[in-house]
Amino acid sequence: MPAKTKFEIKLGAATREAFGRTLVELGRENKDIVVCDADLSKSTMTTYFAKEFPDRFVSVGIAEADMVGIGAGLAYAGKIPFVSSFSAFVMNKGFEQLRVSVAYPNLNVKVVGTHSGISIGEDGPSQMSVEEISLACSLPGFVVIAPADENSCKALIREATAHVGPVFVRTGRPKCPIVYGADQKFEIGKAIQVADGKDVTVIANGLLVAQALLAADTLDAEGISVRVIDMHTAKPLDRDAIRKAAAETGAIVVAEEHLVDGGLGVRVAQVVAETVPVPMEFVGIQNTYAESGQPEELLEKYGLVAVDVAAAVRKVVARKR
């Protein structure tokens, strides 16, 4: 077997930056796209769209509930609204409106949360969104996406736009390690195997995909062969990829920058339980709020880096035997 190419961290653009740039391209292609933002356009990067299409940019002020409702009204009238803010604000303050005004009538509203997870860093827990995958997945009909890097974010924002129906996309603040080339194809609900292996599978999303790839290299040297799957769509899940991973590798670790309660891990575990039950371990935030600090420090302190993924893999492999 030829030696694997080692994964190296090379930083690309932040996923929020990829979102902002892609939104401008989409705005040029489709006159029905309207963007709403709640006084954070310079952070969510919808400012690029606002500059080029001022008539199709709606400033709603610091009023996320109203913003989601306005998005719903635009969608009722046939527009394709993007409503954007920090994940913590659009999801939590807009949740009632996402439920009753968007999900319930199944409207074509695109919700993009930025500054997700604890990697927002210095701003601290009030701005950190660590529960929105759980909340978004609880909305019937919603598609929920958490891209791993710049290129996947660009492609998945396009997929989200082409999809008719409500979508939530989770993006982050910091520059993001590059996982994919620009030509990689993405499809909603179709996971991507980014590394093959036979002993165990790590299913990850967002920043944890790169960490899982790093962990896989470490473990390979220890004789543990790790499959890594980027489950960029948390809903609908790629059940086939999960079932195959369980059947072929016999153990699964799920890794995410999110509370372990209600996140991707819980959702994957449900499919594993329904298909091929195998031992599982979970890497995520454990029943707490984080704190201020630099993103790298926080990810390390709260157990969301490669060494944590590797430790979970060793644990699950031991349980397998």
Add this chain to the structure above:
Amino acid sequence: MIGTAKSGHPGGSLSAVEIVVELFFDYMKIDPQNPKWKDRDRFILSKGHAAPVLYCAMAEAGYPDTPMDQLNTLRKLGSVYQGHPDVRFIHSLEASTGSLGGGVSLAIGMGLAARLNGSPSRTYVMLGDGESQEGQVWEGAMAAAFHKMDNIVAITDYNRIQLDGFVKDIMEVAPLADKWRAFGWHTLEIDGHDLVAIKKALEEAEATKGKPTAIVAHTIKGKGVSFMENNPKFHGTAPTPAEMVLALQELR
């Protein structure tokens, strides 16, 4: 229909009858045979619990998915006449509502879309006075004035009663017209049971440019049924069979 359903909100439907009638049978540019006509005027029942008055109006107007002969299936399993308006069951409805406070935001979105499309479509949203305790109403009020939404009109059915009792005892919203005015809306106060006054207000709203119009319509909860009028009990309680006979006699 509420009597047959044995649950529902008769008071807030009766207080809104004249406003809904004026909109659906005189003022709004709608084509019930072609409910999705792109330049139609739109009506959002933000106080979604008054669904019965809307269902009756739409059935009478002849929308294809609001059959008159099924009005008495209100709130029953499988009925298109859901407890609160639901676009999944009645496609001709402009919005699903029921959780209070959401209608003004929806109207802004629809109004912005009309503006972008260069459409003359106007959007009317009906709120309750109790509903005006919801913060989102005022987020929307601020945004609508800021964006100069002169194609939307917010009509408050000011019947002074909410579920737990009189609005003044639960959470006073007065002076309501002053609040809308302070938020930058052209604001009118009318007798909400006077069809001529309602029409005049709608005309004044349409003639008002550069700002949205708020119509504070003073109404009587349970209007037309002596034992329901101004009686908080009939915010969310269906009449008994005996009460229903009496009520229908009085309304004739």
